[in-house]
Amino acid sequence: LGTPKLGADDPWNLMEDGLGSLRPQTPVPAGIWAAARDGDEARVLQLLERRGDPAEPDLAGYTALHYASRNGHLGVCRLLLERGAPCDARTPGGATPLHRACYCGHLAVTELLLAHGADPAATDGDGRTGLHKAAEQGHRELCALLLRQRPGLAALRDARGRSPRDGAHPAVWDLLDT
Template identity: 50%
Template structure:
């Protein structure tokens, strides 16, 4: 009879054996909890005096991850714990508002705006959150961002495009014209 228990066959290896220290730090850190929407773990990390604006190796904060992945309760908790709503990533200069708008998380866009997020902020491509929402066809986010800052309608990115130029959706193009 063939032996099928791979734990004893010499072919089993634990995933953690192959993790880098950066990967292990991410997995155990506040970023992974925020990415996965694990509010209990986020609160536990914050109770251990972890800085709500601590960046991972790539320059992202937990607020960037929670905003991109639609975890409003985690976003609220992080902001209440002192996370800055306009914190930018190192390389792309994206804010949590850029990330939420791009993914179409209207509730998070509204919350971040209510807490002072800058709708005119620009990433490294000079795109505003309105550009990001427009290019992805996020009509509700476009509407909210346009109400928050009508001036962004005419903002031009590094390629000279307005949010309307980035839009593929005719409804959004019409709204922005």
Template identity: 50%
Template sequence: MSDCREPGCKCLPSTSSVSQTMDEMDFERGIWYAAQNNDLERVEKLLRKGVCPDAPDAAGYTALHHAARAGHLKVCTRLLNAGASVDAATRAGHATALHRAAAAGRLPVVDLLLLAGANTKLPDVDGKTALHRAAEHGHLPVVKSILQACPDLKYRRDERGKLPLYYARGNDEVARLLG
């Protein structure tokens, strides 16, 4: 059955894979898609038009969350210069841009966020800091950088009572650093 009820209509059925939700269309037109795809020119244009750098997408992520996870240093820098909150947290997961960059192993972005004053002690919904996330994914340079900024984080337990060292299992270099 098609979406259109007109006689002879050749519309695609609503279950077609080419349909797109309003949230998806808003995302693609918004600053989040530009940030995620390293489109600095579009980010600049949207900021000049007055788009708030901290506007959340439908899932609660800001443009900085998207750019940080993807490792887009110039876009992150521009968003921070435009006033993006370095510690903005998502609604459901309480993840910050630092959590996302650390989990993805984006060292230059992690260093930028730390320089911008990111709070290394903020936990996500699981009680994990960015150090837990970096250790969990075996990102040794990121673990080193976060530890340099806040050495006491290696003693911080998550909601399950686990230290970052627990998540380094299987990665001897990260485990040595956290041990």
């Protein structure tokens, strides 16, 4: 994982954003990460055109696609994926953009990620899939989508031995009963 460069060669423009003195231990999203988080598609495009790498993680280990996915910014997600952002990039805790979209209930973003090859069976550091995340939050449509993609997900157990049904919101229990 690279550390963002500051100064004239800074493709994410941290200096312009007033973060030139950002210390490496301070995980503050800036540049493309803030633009992705905020859904600023024009700014993301501008930063990518400055030779930015859409796969570059911020100081906390999150890519722009993680931020856009969590916040449901479909246009930004589409742009990042078209520019080569890896759909299965992982945070230090093992979360992928799909995990973040599923947890937050963003159906259209989840569909986009799956269409770009995101692995619905990918597990985070706790052994949880996107289905675990969606089920926990009671996102019915997301659970149904993931189960259509990969019916066997309902039987997968996390690191604590829990299936998606075990930690699910009651609104999705019927979908997860096997």
